Amino acid sequence: xxxxxxxxxxxxxxxxxxxxxxxxxxxxxxxxxxxxxxxxxxxxxxxxxxxxxxxxxxxxxxxxxxxxxxxxxxxxxxxxxxxxxxxxxxxxxxxxxxxxxxxxxxxxxxxxxxxxxxxxxxxxxxxxxxxxxxxxxxxxxxxxxxxxxxxxxxxxxxxxxxxxxxxxxxxxxxxxxxxxxxxxxxxxxxxxxxxxxxxxxxxxxxxxxxxxxxxxxxxxxxxxxxxxxxxxxxxxxxxxxxxxxxxxxxxxxxxxxxxxxxxxxxxxxxxxxxxxxxxxxxxxxxxxxxxxxxxxxxxxxxxxxxxxxxxxxxxxxxxxxxxxxxxxxxxxxxxxxxxxxxxxxxxxxxxxxxxxxxxxxxxxxxxxxxxxxxxxxxxxxxxxxxxxxxxxxxxxxxxxxxxxxxxxxxxxxxxxxxxxxxxxxxxxxxxxxxxxxxxxxxxxxxxxxxxxxxxxxxxxxxxxxxxxxxxxxxxxxxxxxxxxxxxxxxxxxxxxxxxxxxxxxxxxxxxxxxxxxxxxxxxxxxxxxxxxxxxxxxxxxxxxxxxxxxxxxxxxxxxxxxxxxxxxxxxxxxxxxxxxxxxxxxxxxxxxxxxxxxxxxxxxxxxxxxxxxxxxxxxxxxxxxxxxxxxxxxxxxxxxxxxxxxxxxxxxxxxxx
Amino acid sequence: xxxxxxxxxxxxxxxxxxxxxxxxxxxxxxxxxxxxxxxxxxxxxxxxxxxxxxxxxxxxxxxxxxxxxxxxxxxxxxxxxxxxxxxxxxxxxxxxxxxxxxxxxxxxxxxxxxxxxxxxxxxxxxxxxxxxxxxxxxxxxxxxxxxxxxxxxxxxxxxxxxxx
Numbered sequence: 001x002x003x004x005x006x007x008x009x010x011x012x013x014x015x016x017x018x019x020x021x022x023x024x025x026x027x028x029x030x031x032x033x034x035x036x037x038x039x040x041x042x043x044x045x046x047x048x049x050x051x052x053x054x055x056x057x058x059x060x061x062x063x064x065x066x067x068x069x070x071x072x073x074x075x076x077x078x079x080x081x082x083x084x085x086x087x088x089x090x091x092x093x094x095x096x097x098x099x100x101x102x103x104x105x106x107x108x109x110x111x112x113x114x115x116x117x118x119x120x121x122x123x124x125x126x127x128x129x130x131x132x133x134x135x136x137x138x139x140x141x142x143x144x145x146x147x148x149x150x151x152x153x154x155x156x157x158x159x160x161x162x163x164x165x166x167x168x169x170x171x172x173x174x175x176x177x178x179x180x181x182x183x184x185x186x187x188x189x190x191x192x193x194x195x196x197x198x199x200x201x202x203x204x205x206x207x208x209x210x211x212x213x214x215x216x217x218x219x220x221x222x223x224x225x226x227x228x229x230x231x232x233x234x235x236x237x238x239x240x241x242x243x244x245x246x247x248x249x250x251x252x253x254x255x256x257x258x259x260x261x262x263x264x265x266x267x268x269x270x271x272x273x274x275x276x277x278x279x280x281x282x283x284x285x286x287x288x289x290x291x292x293x294x295x296x297x298x299x300x301x302x303x304x305x306x307x308x309x310x311x312x313x314x315x316x317x318x319x320x321x322x323x324x325x326x327x328x329x330x331x332x333x334x335x336x337x338x339x340x341x342x343x344x345x346x347x348x349x350x351x352x353x354x355x356x357x358x359x360x361x362x363x364x365x366x367x368x369x370x371x372x373x374x375x376x377x378x379x380x381x382x383x384x385x386x387x388x389x390x391x392x393x394x395x396x397x398x399x400x401x402x403x404x405x406x407x408x409x410x411x412x413x414x415x416x417x418x419x420x421x422x423x424x425x426x427x428x429x430x431x432x433x434x435x436x437x438x439x440x441x442x443x444x445x446x447x448x449x450x451x452x453x454x455x456x457x458x459x460x461x462x463x464x465x466x467x468x469x470x471x472x473x474x475x476x477x478x479x480x481x482x483x484x485x486x487x488x489x490x491x492x493x494x495x496x497x498x499x500x501x502x503x504x505x506x507x508x509x510x511x512x513x514x515x516x517x518x519x520x521x522x523x524x525x526x527x528x529x530x531x532x533x534x535x536x537x538x539x540x541x542x543x544x545x546x547x548x549x550x551x552x553x554x555x556x557x558x559x560x561x562x563x564x565x566x567x568x569x570x571x572x573x574x575x576x577x578x579x580x581x582x583x584x585x586x587x588x589x590x591x592x593x594x595x596x597x598x599x600x601x602x603x604x605x606x607x608x609x610x611x612x613x614x615x616x617x618x619x620x621x622x623x624x625x626x627x628x629x630x631x632x633x634x635x636x637x638x639x640x641x642x643x644x645x646x647x648x649x650x651x652x653x654x655x656x657x
Numbered sequence: 658x659x660x661x662x663x664x665x666x667x668x669x670x671x672x673x674x675x676x677x678x679x680x681x682x683x684x685x686x687x688x689x690x691x692x693x694x695x696x697x698x699x700x701x702x703x704x705x706x707x708x709x710x711x712x713x714x715x716x717x718x719x720x721x722x723x724x725x726x727x728x729x730x731x732x733x734x735x736x737x738x739x740x741x742x743x744x745x746x747x748x749x750x751x752x753x754x755x756x757x758x759x760x761x762x763x764x765x766x767x768x769x770x771x772x773x774x775x776x777x778x779x780x781x782x783x784x785x786x787x788x789x790x791x792x793x794x795x796x797x798x799x800x801x802x803x804x805x806x807x808x809x810x811x812x813x814x815x816x817x818x819x820x821x
Contacts, residue, residue: 344667382693
């Protein structure tokens with residue numbers, strides 16, 4: 001009964017989103033205020049219906065209703081309640097429902113917070129979001145209905161994929177989807193601008209907080225995904241250039257370019273059509289990511305069932321959305337004639353460079369991700385492009401970005417004098433040089449050329465971000481007062497840039513000074529890794545709720561001093577006889593000691609992976625700081641003022657006669 | 658510099674940047690493409706020793722042998738041919754005899770494939786054991802499932818890496 005209710009709610013939601021797509025457009029063409037306002041109630045109704053469907057599916061999981069095929073495929077009577085709730089998005093159908101919930105949530109938020117924008121803009125934005133909703137609901141209802149019943153009813157479910165039975169999985173997919181789907185709002189604003197011909201500073205101001213919001217969720221989602229992979233996949237890596245990771249990373253790169261070009265459009269009225277194009281591309285790449293992950297083209301941790309009908313539907317949907325958006329762009333972009341002038345040594349000039357690098361990096365990732373698929377689809381053989389390609393291309397393309405972060409902080413908008421810029425740069429540059437030489441010695445006791453370069457870039461970005469804040473604060477007599485007077489947008493930007501610096505520092509040190517070793521150990525034996533000694537004490541069996549585990553006890557010491565006792569596990573999940581590695585990590589901010597059990601040998605030995613990962617935490621800390629920076633930036637007061645200004649009645653019209 | 662010169666300089670810089678990026682991308686791309694072989698492909702067109710490639714196939718039942726330390730030897734097969742494989746390191750969780758795997762590595766002089774990385778196929782369809790058994794031939798291979806090499810066999814889930 002609950003499943004049918006959910007199914008019914010989805011069908012109703014499809015009808016509502018179709019109305020939400022069409023009525024506002026009709027109202028806009030005909031000047032019908034009632035039809036124009038229909039988008040708002042549509043957004044509310046659609047959100048309520050999709051949320052209802054989502055709750056229904058969750059209830060099916062909680063009740064363990066194995067007559068629902070999706071529940072039977074992803075749940076089990078022994079599965080803990082927490083994982084039953086997260087199992088809702090553990091497979092294909094449910095994760096689409098989550099996608100849809102996010103989309104209707106974003107749509108509802110737009111209708112809620114955009115009360116002050118001109119009616120036709122809100123109406124057009126809601127109509128575009130409604131149209132995307134139609135596509136996804138149709139996809140779900142025709143090819144991947146999560147509420148399908150299955151008879152005969154199996155006595156037991158097939159259990160959630162053990163890889164997904166992890167705390168990291170509780171928040172990683174929702175955050176990632178928030179980001180993916182969030183770019184649909186920027187996309188809708190771009191389409192609204194193309195249709196209405198209105199693209200000015202005010203438009204950029206309305207679009208910016210939404211884009212920043214989507215970007216920060218995506219940032220956090222990717223960061224969490226990396227953290228999950230690190231401790232769940234059991235081999236100590238934090239980024240694999242896996243096509244599924246790339247699928248989320250490409251929208252992030254283009255989205256990052258977008259939030260910067262939006263800044264130029266807002267402040268200087270330049271790069272208008274480029275900004276619109278980026279908004280279209282960011283969402284197109286989000287859709288492409290969904291296609292790659294959900295169509296079964298890729299087989300990966302994330303990709304489950306393979307069903308050609310699904311692939312064909314998503315591909316068709318992708319073609320329609322991207323094709324019509326780009327077609328509209330080709331037809332209408334001419335109206336955005338830019339009048340201003342762009343100086344290269346100015347903030348907007350440097351931001352243009354930032355955009356070039358980010359988009360090139362995204363293109364390089366796209367090439368590496370799609371090329372093997374294309375070759376395979378054309379039956380030209382099977383190829384693969386490994387991490388060496390991505391590292392070889394990505395690092396040189398993104399290193400200049402770190403330079404630009406600092407440079408742009410020292411250069412004002414419009415135009416600047418070289419001498420002033422040099423004067424501002426002197427301090428941070430000297431600081432970065434000192435850090436680049438000293439910091440690796442301080443943290444790791446040695447230094448290499450790569451470490452110098454990486455640390456230089458990282459500390460340069462960090463120092464210039466801090467310097468900009470101080471410079472602004474100094475205009476006041478009291479420092480605290482000065483700091484308080486800095487708008488949140490600037491705080492957010494500096495924090496995010498500082499975060500990038502922290503990230504670069506972390507990546508540089510972990511990749512330069514990290515060490516790893518696979519060894520075979522008998523209980524009581526020890527192995528050395530750098531300055532650390534790892535001793536295997538024992539391995540014993542221990543049953544868990546839905547698995548049986550071998551738990552190892554490994555003692556790590558340095559200079560005869562015990563630092564940590566780690567208990568990595570090897571789990572055998574009973575339902576599917578799946579073996580899973582649970583790594584154990586002891587971490588401080590500056591180093592991780594990581595061990596994972598390999599396999600047992602007949603004589604009681606175990607193979608063990610040992611890792612020393614310096615500054616691993618900084619990699620994720622950087623991501624979190626960037627997320628917080630985004631949060632601060634989107635809550636800036638001036639976005640609310642921009643809305644209020646749009647709302648304020650035209651004084652000449654309302655003046656009493 | 659006049660304003661015009663400055664702008665031309667900027668444009669030239671941009672063009673140069675994009676050119677360098679494109680050149681970099683394409684060289685790295687060419688260098689890092691790796692072809693995917695099955696044992697039959699490898700027998701049909703032998704690779705010269707040392708050239709890296711990815712080999713996909715089933716781990717032959719009963720072929721797994723452990724050696725000194727972490728060295729393992731096993732045979733990878735498709736329905737027609739077999740290749741001997743040597744690997745030193747920890748095998749991924751999903752590695753099992755009779756399972757499909759993809760190994761990255763190169764041939765040595767003696768016709769043995771030396772793997773530096775072993776990826777185990779993630780069983781995305783969660784096939785129940787009895788169904789899998791019914792697909793198997795007396796030799797222990799699920800040939801019906803395995804030939805032609807399905808696109809599903811380009812896994813990225815379970816990994817084992819050789820770190821030496």
